[in-house]
């Protein structure tokens with residue numbers, strides 16, 4: 001089968017490899033669509049970041065490894081111990097592979113598993129014709145959800161978790177900083193969770209327009225004027241209850257501090273690879289909190305429900321559909337060279 005195999009930094013090879021075999025408790029999935037994630041771009045350009053450099057303690061995997069984790073497809077083969085999934089089911093997966101026996105797994109906090117692995121990073125992923133995964137990761141796609149929509153279940157689960165971690169209450173004002181794929185999903189998840197006003201702050205014009213289209217009450221360009229003041233004017237001077245920092249950058253974090261009010265929550269959704277400076281004195285006086293969120297635990301059913309009844313729209317976020325053979329030239333390299341042109345690129349192995 002065709003697959004995109006990561007060998008090292010800037011060494012991703014689209015090659016022919018043998019189809020994977022199904023173990024007793026595993027499901028083989030024929031991939032329909034797989035989205036390119038920001039983390040795929042990072043691994044391609046500057047990896048390994050999450051890809052294990054020595055055999056992973058749980059999966060035994062390290063490079064070369066197949067990338068791709070935001071996908072949908074059809075179950076085409078199941079192992080003899082598989083009970084819940086049948087051949088022909090339309091499926092997506094929760095990408096966490098966990099040990100099931102550590103203290104966090106025993107409490108159901110799988111994203112904290114001491115031996116956590118992620119499909120597409122420490123287990124062969126879905127930039128391939130077929131992928132094989134444990135049955136417990138597999139979720140059926142509701143009828144109303146297309147394969148394209150279902151390939152957003154993974155990033156939407158991240159967004160739903162971000163909203164949960166924010167402890168957002170019905171009617172709260174929220175600000176989303178960064179209207180990339182995750183920011184646009186957080187925006188919609190916050191609305192679905194009952195946020196009052198949701199504002200988006202984003203430097204790229206096309207993404208601001210998309211944020212508006214997807215439900216932002218107003219959008220702001222961080223390069224134009226004082227966004228803190230703008231938000232204050234729209235909230236009786238109180239500013240936002242919650243800010244979602246979906247960039248992972250000092251300036252975006254500074255904006256989060258400025259746009260939030262007293263007792264506000266700042267959720268660090270973006271992956272800040274460099275240390276950030278935190279104005280503790282300002283946070284202290286206003287009892288602001290900062291929290292983080294990583295991946296998801298049990299947010300997939302909510303994500304699939306939001307897709308099914310269209311509380312969350314993803315089609316407008318699809319800016320290109322490409323074939324697996326073109327993953328490097330028309331996918332990863334394009335996203336690096338023209339970051340403003342794309343929101344989500346979906347990849348199909350075709351056939």
Ligand SMILES: [Zn+2]
Pocket residue numbers: 037038039069070154155
């Ligand atoms: Zn992702």
Ligand SMILES: [Zn+2]
Pocket residue numbers: 098099100101102103104105106112113114115116
């Ligand atoms: Zn565990």
